[in-house]
Amino acid sequence: MSKSLEEVHESITTEGKKTGFRKILAFLGPAYLISVGYMDPGNWATDLAGGSQFGYSLLWVLLMSNIMALLLQSLSARLGIVTQRDLAQASRETYTPFINYILYFLAEIAIAACDLAEVLGMAIGINLLFDIPLLYGVLITVLDTFLLLFLINKGIRKMEAFIITLVAIIGLSFVFEMIFAQPELHKVIAGLVPTLPNQDALYIAIGIIGATVMPHNLYLHSSLVQTRKFKRDKTGIKQAIKYNFIDSTIALNLAFFVNAAILILAAATFYKSGMYEVAEIQDAHQFLAPLLGTKWAAILFAVALIAAGQSSTITGTLAGQIVMEGYLNLRIQPWVRRIITRLIAIVPAVVVILVYGESVTGKMLVFSQVLLSLQLGFAIIPLIHFVSDKSKMKGFHINKTTQISAWIIALIIVSLNIKLVFDEIENWIKTTQNPIYLWVTVVPLAIGFLVLLLYIVFKPFVSKYKNYIDNHSPHHTKLKLDSLKNYTKKHIAVSVDFSSADEKAIQHAVDLGGINAHYTLIHVVESVGAMFYGNKVGDHETAIDKALLDNYFEVLTSKGYTVTTKLGFGKPSKIISTIVNEGNYDVLIMGTHGHTGIKDILFGTTVNMVRHKIAIPLLLVKD
Incomplete structure (x- = not known):
């Protein structure tokens, strides 16, 4: 089974921590990476719009969203801890390929919408702080593609520390903003009482929910x-669930403070001054200094905005990698994934700015958050089903009270979204001169998504899902070797990667060497831990790869072949070359996957590097 984010899977040990505080500290971190998604630039747009138009009256929506987020994120953490699968992998194991492709498509739309908000937010922050044109700011955001690669190569702890630093900058900025704004406390408290002034408030409220509870x-x-990494017994799993809930509570309450601060800031300045239409981040920045009487209010606002955009774009990239690998079992190089995700967001942003100007960015931000909210049901409902499943959760399924609470949250979100979609389509039909196009395109599409939603809601209650995938890993270890050909070589090295290419590579090797040759199977563990610690890494991926290599050994020796195995650690091209050059081999055989050109850029290539570094013949076998 392929592991989620294999390069950092179980890379942080929590074992051996003697004190309770050190034990908790070892678990703290993941929720802070999650929390930045709850305070990204898209949240700023909906919070500003809500505060300037309706004062403090939508604060309760933020509080409700935070409670929803805490429950749903704890369910997500529970799924990963107990099953060792992420939500995309669990879906791939459970649903038919057709359903999975649709869910993948919807998840990618959500990530693209999220990235659009991050692109615009960072670009606006750069524009406000350095007076760089917004269009150039959008293009500059491409450069952060490489920051993620740098951070993840330094290890997950370094990435978490970087994100926490950015979160601290955002939090401190708004502490000072609250001091400058001096909000009316009794109105803040009154805003926690549920109320919806009008239809426009519903649109903003749904946007706030979409901006807060994010599917990715x-x-x-x-x-x-x-x-x-922790002991996978009953006590260890219970402890991991408990400590991750503490992590989520701290991090998401910090995110709630930031979101509430933005809405309160807008209410205490713009709404109070009768400026009800301030929904654009640029307008908010422009008016803050004169209204609050200090230039630092505007500067801190812009600094916090850049920090929010940068931190959330990192986590958005990771989510994109998880979704693609989980649903499609497709791994491409991280920097390529980052570029693709960023371009999907940049292209519409650039087109809209060029056509309509910079004044529509606020509307784009709010729309991106409403779009996110529309995708929520397709992530929440499978999650609730999975963590309620006794067999899937191995006894750690959620209790009835939690199930009911989760379904109430799902019902609220889905009901609000259905109402929003119905109202929008009805409005389009009334205002369009020739609505027939809407009846044959938009309406059937909306009905189709509603049917899909009903299917994933009721299917488990009607009949149990089949396990559509027994092993969703790219590893294939069954070898079927055909007739032997003439023996011509004595010592043959074969590079294996546990893919379908191995069978043909080993078949060619035994055809070439026969029963009397000596075969050495070489595999390189290329996880982040292997890069840093070599053969001392002892991580989960190493254990799996060793077991698979031993399986090959047993298959071949049972057929009478003389075989040894070598497990290397680090960069495959370098390690394979070193092993071959240090051994007395006559030929090296490598399986290839038949891709060249652009696919080499996407998936990486080892063959070209190896062939220039070894002194013996290299036989390439195309899969």
Whole structure:
């Protein structure tokens, strides 16, 4: 089974921590990476719009969203801790390929919408702080592609420390903003009482929910909790669930403070001054200094905005990797994934800015958050089903009270979204001169998604899901060797990667060497831990790879072949070359996957590097 975020899977040990505080500290971190998604630039737009138009009256929506988020994120963490699968992997194991492709498509739309908000937010922050044109700011955001690669190569702890630093900058900035704004406390308290002034408030409220409870965070959290290594007995799993809940509570309450601070800031300045239409971040920045009487209010606002955009774009990339690998079992190089995700967000942003100007960015931000909210049901409902399943959760399924609470949250979110979609379609039909196009395109699409939603809600109650995938890993270890050909070589090295290419590579090797040759199977563990610690890494991936290599050994020796195995650690091209050059081999055989050109850029290539570094013949066998 392929592990979620394999390069950092179980890379942080929690064992051997003697004190309770050190034990908790070892688990703290994943939720802070999650929390930045709850305070990204998209939240700023909806919070500003809510505060300037309706004062403090939508604070209760933020509080409700935070409670929803805490429950849902704890369910996501539980799924990852107990099953050692992220939400995308669990879906792939459970649903048919057709359903999975649709769910993957919807998840990618959510990530693209999220990234659009991050692109615009960072670009606006750069524009406000350095007076760089917004269009150039959008293009500059491409450069942060490489920051994620740098951080993840330094280890997950370094990434968490970087994110926590950015979160601290955001939090401190708004502490000072609250001091400058001096909000009316009794109105803040009154805003916690549920009320919806009008139809526009519902649109903003749904945007706030979409900006707060993000679908990509549910995929991300179920993966990040697997970076912790702990004893996988009943006590260890219970302890991991408990400590991750503490982590989530601290981090998400900090995110709630930031979101509430933005809405309160807008209410205490713009709404109070009768400026009800301030929904654009640029306008908020422009008016803060004169209204609050200090230039630092505007500067800190812009600094916090850049920090929010930068931190959330990192976690958005990780979520994209998890979704793609989980649903499609497709791994591409991280920097390529980052570029693709960023371009999907940049292209519409650039087009809209060029056509409509910079004044529509606020509307784009709010729309991106409403779009996120529309995807929520397709992530929440499978999650609730999975963590309620006794067999899947091995006795750690949620109790009836938690199930009821989770379904109430799902019902609220889905009901609000259905109402929003119905109202929007009805409005389009009334205002369009020729609505027939809407009846044959938008309406059937909306009905189709509603049917899909009903299917994933009721299917488990009607009949149990089949396990559509027994092993969703790319590893294939069954070898079927055909007739032997003439023996011509004495000592043959074969590079294996546990893919379908291995069978043909080993078949060619035995055809070439026959029963009397000596075969050496070489495999390289290329996880982050292997890069840093070599053969001392002892991580989960190493254990799996060793077991698979031993399986090959047993298959071949049972057929009478003389075989040895070598397990290397680090960069495959370098390690394979070193092993071959240090051994007395006649030929090296490598299986290839038949891709060249652009696919080499996407998936990486080892063959070209190896062939230039070895002194013996290299036989390439195309899969």
